[in-house]
Amino acid sequence: MMEIKVEVIARETIKPSSPTPHHLNTFKLSLIDQFMPASYTPLVLYYATPGGSSCEERSQLLKNSLSQILTRYYPLAGRIKDPLFVDCNDDGVDYIETRVYCPISAILKQPKSELQNHFIPIKFKESGSGSLLLIQASFFEYGGMAIGIYTNHKLADATSFTTFLKAWATTASGFPDAVSPDFTTPSIFPAGDDFQTPPYMFMYVFNASKLHAFKAETANVRVQQPTRMEAIMALLWKCAMDAFRSRLGLGSTNPRRPSILVISANIRACLVLPLPESSSGNIGRPLVVHADDESENEMNLSNLVSSIRESKLELSKNCGVSNICGSLAELRKLQMRGGGS
Incomplete structure (x- = not known):
């Protein structure tokens, strides 16, 4: 270099x-x-x-x-x-x-x-x-x-x-x-007194041409044009699940364990009373995607992309303030439990 x-x-x-x-x-x-x-x-x-x-x-x-x-x-x-x-x-x-x-x-x-x-x-x-x-x-x-x-x-x-x-x-x-x-977001989502966040951060770099090819590879009947984020999240999720199985010494004949992917999704436009793009702060909701199928074929990248897209569509239908706060509470419980893949 x-x-x-x-x-x-x-x-x-x-x-x-x-x-x-x-x-x-x-x-x-x-x-x-x-x-x-x-x-x-x-x-x-x-x-x-x-x-x-x-x-x-x-x-x-x-x-x-x-x-x-x-x-x-x-x-x-x-x-x-x-x-x-x-x-x-x-x-x-x-x-x-x-x-x-x-x-x-x-x-x-x-x-x-x-x-x-x-x-x-x-x-x-x-x-x-x-x-x-x-x-x-x-x-x-x-x-x-x-x-x-x-x-x-x-x-x-x-x-x-x-x-x-x-x-x-x-x-x-x-x-x-x-x-x-x-700056109206804090009045819509008031802060909690007992919340703590884990100190984690990772960085990945993807080549633009390879990313374009990867998007085409993960396309399927249900999601014909995956976004870059959908394709990347599916790849990272699949790698995490495979690494978890490898650490436990599980082979291809062992059933798959349920897995959860959590992504922060921008919700400004899909709130009941939409917020402008100029709304300052973190205005996202945890998008929780489940992969519960035990079949090896059901865990391929195309199906994971489909699961992410379906969860995004479901999110757009449930962007009420109470639902968002409920999702944050659910994610807090997941963090406290830990474990899994």
């Missing part, structure tokens, strides 16, 4: 451009936020040729626009002080600027996870600033740029994180109509 020299030029704290009003200093987490692991989610955005401006000008634009958008997304500039709330004290987010001594094309030609880690501010999280959002702006030779983001999962799922990035990009582009977040 090629060696990359990355030099840290500066590190500073970016705070909201205007103070958070006193009545907004305490941001309550929702029950679903509590359910999420207290881990950080990484993302890297690459820009091959970001115009003729200098690194200093681009960095200043990123910092200024980030400061402006944090006035709307003020919880990200706060600190988690308690399992129930975020102290929106405007302590700010970490911003790291680096120089990369190679062209960006060298990275894009070898998209390996080991290389991507150079552009995600993971090591800066270990310094203990308590920041809920870390940004690393990396400037390559010949004009390329990467923006690495590391954000606390307690405050954002994929949808709300994407909304934040769009709002930041809109502000950086000079447009005044950036989307403001909707």
Whole structure:
């Protein structure tokens, strides 16, 4: 693997451009936020040729626009002080600027996870600033740029994180109509006092062309066009079941044991009173998929994909608040019991 020299030029704290009003200093987490692991989610955005401006000008634009958008997304500039709330004290987010001594094309030609880690501010999280959002702006030779983001999962799922990035990009582009977040979720799903989440996190990388072929391989009569997520979840689930059987020394003649797959599903659009995409926080429901058949043939990938799709369709019919809270309670019991595959 090629060696990359990355030099840290500066590190500073970016705070909201205007103070958070006193009545907004305490941001309550929702029950679903509590359910999420207290881990950080990484993302890297690459820009091959970001115009003729200098690194200093681009960095200043990123910092200024980030400061402006944090006035709307003020919880990200706060600190988690308690399992129930975020102290929106405007302590700010970490911003790291680096120089990369190679062209960006060298990275894009070898998209390996080991290389991507150079552009995600993971090591800066270990310094203990308590920041809920870390940004690393990396400037390559010949004009390329990467923006690495590391954000606390307690405050954002994929949808709300994407909304934040769009709002930041809109502000950086000079447009005044950036989307403001909707913070009503904690009132819909009030937090519980006794909830604890397990510390787990895994990362997998899939080649795009192989993933496309794999989707075609898992298609069947019931699900003719599997999504990427359905195909990947079926594969990981099948591997977990096979590993569990191998650990117990079970052969192909032994009956299959029941298995459960749990996925977080975005439920903004399917609630009885739908929430906007700008709704901030973790707004998902545990999608619990069962595989109870004992036949080896029933555990193939195509059938697992079908089970996932059927559970998703059933979920869309039962998105009431009481049903969601009931699912969280059921999942909590499963976690406490442990075991199985």
